[in-house]
Amino acid sequence: MVTKIKYWKWSAAIGFLFLLVGLAAVIGSNNGVPVQAADQIENSVSADTTLGSNSDISKIKDMLLNSYQNYDSVSFKFNAWELIDGKKHLTNASVKVVQRPVPMVNMTMTSGMDGEKQYITQEISDGKQTFTYDEGRNWYFVRDTYISPDPKKMPAEAPENAISVYENGTRIPSGGDVELVVHPELLAQNWMLNSQVSIGEVEKVAGREALRLDIFPSEAAKDKLGDKRVYWIDTQTGIILGNDIYHNDQKSQSFVLEDVVLNQEIPKDEFVFIAPQGVPDLNTIHASPLPE
Amino acid sequence: MKSRSKGLILAFLIITTILCASLPVLAATTIIYNGGSGWSQSGSEWHSQSTGRDGQPIGYSPPMVWTWNNSSSTSEAGAWSISNASGGCYIYAYIPRNYADVNQRYYIWDNNSIIASSLVNQASYADQWINLGYFSIVPSHTVRVQFDDFTPGVSSNTRYAGFDEMRFVF
Numbered sequence: 001m002v003t004k005i006k007y008w009k010w011s012a013a014i015g016f017l018f019l020l021v022g023l024a025a026v027i028g029s030n031n032g033v034p035v036q037a038a039d040q041i042e043n044s045v046s047a048d049t050t051l052g053s054n055s056d057i058s059k060i061k062d063m064l065l066n067s068y069q070n071y072d073s074v075s076f077k078f079n080a081w082e083l084i085d086g087k088k089h090l091t092n093a094s095v096k097v098v099q100r101p102v103p104m105v106n107m108t109m110t111s112g113m114d115g116e117k118q119y120i121t122q123e124i125s126d127g128k129q130t131f132t133y134d135e136g137r138n139w140y141f142v143r144d145t146y147i148s149p150d151p152k153k154m155p156a157e158a159p160e161n162a163i164s165v166y167e168n169g170t171r172i173p174s175g176g177d178v179e180l181v182v183h184p185e186l187l188a189q190n191w192m193l194n195s196q197v198s199i200g201e202v203e204k205v206a207g208r209e210a211l212r213l214d215i216f217p218s219e220a221a222k223d224k225l226g227d228k229r230v231y232w233i234d235t236q237t238g239i240i241l242g243n244d245i246y247h248n249d250q251k252s253q254s255f256v257l258e259d260v261v262l263n264q265e266i267p268k269d270e271f272v273f274i275a276p277q278g279v280p281d282l283n284t285i286h287a288s289p290l291p292e
Numbered sequence: 293m294k295s296r297s298k299g300l301i302l303a304f305l306i307i308t309t310i311l312c313a314s315l316p317v318l319a320a321t322t323i324i325y326n327g328g329s330g331w332s333q334s335g336s337e338w339h340s341q342s343t344g345r346d347g348q349p350i351g352y353s354p355p356m357v358w359t360w361n362n363s364s365s366t367s368e369a370g371a372w373s374i375s376n377a378s379g380g381c382y383i384y385a386y387i388p389r390n391y392a393d394v395n396q397r398y399y400i401w402d403n404n405s406i407i408a409s410s411l412v413n414q415a416s417y418a419d420q421w422i423n424l425g426y427f428s429i430v431p432s433h434t435v436r437v438q439f440d441d442f443t444p445g446v447s448s449n450t451r452y453a454g455f456d457e458m459r460f461v462f
Contacts, residue, residue: 112445136444221418
């Protein structure tokens with residue numbers, strides 16, 4: 001009888017132990033709730049911290065990672081060029097971003113080789129749905145928008161050297177380099193890794209105070225990322241106001257913002273999308289994963 | 293003896309229940325290798341690359357493959373897919389340090405519907421996993437990432453469209 005009771009106790013104890021472990025696993029993991037509704041985003045602006053030439057790297061990184069908390073809305077024009085086989089490829093975009101209470105985006109971009117046709121790309125999100133139009137491919141599509149509770153939090157199982165930048169609701173998936181402006185966490189999570197960073201002076205860029213950062217990529221990455229990448233970071237918000245990239249001491253790529261306006265109310269009708277006439281919805285075309 | 297058996301059965305049931313309840317929160321990761329199971333490609337002008345310009349191995353699991361960009365239409369395309377998806381997933385693309393510098397969209401498919409696209413400037417990344425985002429996939433459907441060489445507005449044969457591994461985290 002004593003033996004029987006002992007087995008019962010041991011069995012129950014082991015079961016209870018596993019119960020605790022299981023509960024801890026469930027509570028400790030956030031994998032089950034990767035997204036949340038737009039209106040659940042915290043409606044607050046963080047305390048002010050302004051960057052200066054005496055700021056250390058950790059303060060700069062903190063500003064970059066939390067940039068989206070430092071303003072409610074921003075609108076700007078984005079003008080960029082890059083050299084492709086010795087010719088200039090141009091990108092010009094008009095961008096409006098609202099961070100709160102509901103994240104919304106309107107980006108209209110043209111791009112193409114200098115002197116040749118410029119193709120329109122448009123991305124408009126009203127916080128519930130996102131509209132994407134690609135003139136070059138001649139289609140558009142609309143999809144639901146999901147917003148992560150924490151834009152800079154990586155899932156625990158993320159691979160090494162992975163970056164997470166896309167989920168704070170102001171994502172501009174069609175924006176390419178435009179996205180860096182309002183997602184400066186890219187800078188902290190990517191190009192500042194394994195690189196030498198030199199903190200420069202505060203300079204005037206796009207009519208605003210900007211802290212200059214010179215980044216020197218590692219030897220292995222220089223072929224692609226260049227010898228030097230210069231970024232101008234808005235000292236009050238952390239958004240990227242300008243960027244120059246050098247290959248073999250020659251400037252190979254550059255962008256700068258114009259007409260930067262912060263925290264001005266942007267009417268909701270700026271985020272209404274209208275499907276272009278005669279352009280097919282991508283998902284109404286008989287789609288094949290690969291061309292036949 | 294009867295009580296002992298009951299105890300063992302009870303413990304087994306508790307443990308099994310807990311393990312089953314915990315399974316959904318334990319992420320499953322699958323990597324689709326170019327050239328391996330789950331990879332498909334179309335077109336004929338493919339280049340295989342085992343080493344970078346520095347002579348060192350290139351790609352997450354060499355070789356990687358690449359093709360030149362095309363300004364007028366899609367001539368080469370590749371896709372990484374997983375059938376019987378267990379639901380939504382994060383997707384990461386590996387961008388090697390050489391032979392991948394096109395500014396191009398990755399398309400995410402749920403069965404035969406495109407549900408999202410993500411523009412990535414490959415020229416901005418060197419030997420890194422890039423998070424394309426979190427995507428809701430209908431359970432048991434096929435999730436597929438497609439990438440191609442069509443770059444309207446960029447002269448042909450001036451950019452490398454690089455294809456390497458794709459990681460799906462469910």
